[in-house]
Amino acid sequence: MAAFIIVVVCLAIICWMLVMPRLQPRQIRRGGKRSSRASPPRNPWRATTIAHGSSACAAARAIEDERFLSGQAPRLPLPGCDAGKCHCRYVFLPDRRALEERRAMFGLNADLFAVNGRTERRAPRGRRKVDATGGTAAGLAYDDLKLGVG
DSSP: OHHHHHHHHHHHHHHHHHHGGGSOHHHHHTTSOOOOOOOOOSSTTOEEEEEOOTTOOHHHHHTTTOOEEGGGSOOSSOTTOOOSSOOOEEEEOOOOSOSSOSHHHHHHHHHHHHHTTOOOTTSOOOSSHHHHTTSOSTTSOHHHHOOOOO
């Protein structure tokens, strides 16, 4: 009788070992209580709005057209919601930025400006005549270079 129980226990352990690898990790962990904390947003600059149904509360109508960053959107149900069952939901907006960086376009514009022989007007300039010619005396007349003698 004891040998029969040992065989049954061994078969049960073998079956358990064969079935466990097939279970997904999510199915194994499912027994515990789930956390209600919000996960951090994937893209912190992603915009969202709050969509509501036709029978929305006053709190939802007050922020109807507002856009929020995903991390700063208010939690649902909204504070002050008087609906028995809240039908509000988040609507994630597409990113308005293009895939290419806009900074590259403005840098190219500045480079083309310099290629055409124009000077950078944003550069700091001095108050002397030599500073107006780019720091050289080549563009100045002889009278401009005279030193004040005596």
